[in-house]
Amino acid sequence: xELPRIDNLWKFLGIKNNLxxxxxxxxxxxxxxxxxxxxxxxxxxxxxxxxxxxxxxERKFQNHLVSNNFTAQKQRFGVKKKHYSPATSVIFxxxxxxxxxxxxxxxxxxxQMGHFQVLISPFNPKSVYDILNSVxxxxxxxxxxxxxxxxxxx
Numbered sequence: 001x002e003l004p005r006i007d008n009l010w011k012f013l014g015i016k017n018n019l020x021x022x023x024x025x026x027x028x029x030x031x032x033x034x035x036x037x038x039x040x041x042x043x044x045x046x047x048x049x050x051x052x053x054x055x056x057x058e059r060k061f062q063n064h065l066v067s068n069n070f071t072a073q074k075q076r077f078g079v080k081k082k083h084y085s086p087a088t089s090v091i092f093x094x095x096x097x098x099x100x101x102x103x104x105x106x107x108x109x110x111x112q113m114g115h116f117q118v119l120i121s122p123f124n125p126k127s128v129y130d131i132l133n134s135v136x137x138x139x140x141x142x143x144x145x146x147x148x149x150x151x152x153x154x
Contacts, residue, residue, distance in 0.1 A: 057117035
């Protein structure tokens with residue numbers, strides 16, 4: 001039941017924003033959007049939706065040149081948070097994204113060239129508004145504009 005709903009949400013956003021939706025079957029299902037120099041990737045396992053991730057990044061981002069990162073885990077009942085030593089990781093964080101750490105596990109990376117990558121998980125959207133609120137907040141904070149048009153809210 002979840003798979004058709006999620007598929008319809010992404011196709012709806014693709015049509016309304018005039019973006020091509022690429023769908024791949026790689027260890028689950030992957031939806032891929034490209035708008036200018038940014039890309040959005042939603043990867044999930046339809047049998048276990050808690051293993052879903054949403055990645056928003058610049059296309060020129062290089063994983064092997066990460067210089068700054070920030071990781072925050074969503075607080076869960078009965079599960080202790082992993083603590084990261086400040087001596088082993090450089091803490092970098094745009095403070096406007098703080099509200100996301102209460103809903104998702106959050107990972108923000110910046111490479112040496114200044115390109116960003118943001119990963120949130122588990123990302124299981126129930127409506128278009130779940131997608132718009134999280135994706136546009138991230139995109140507006142880091143790149144100064146919305147990824148998806150706000151006009152479809154009406």
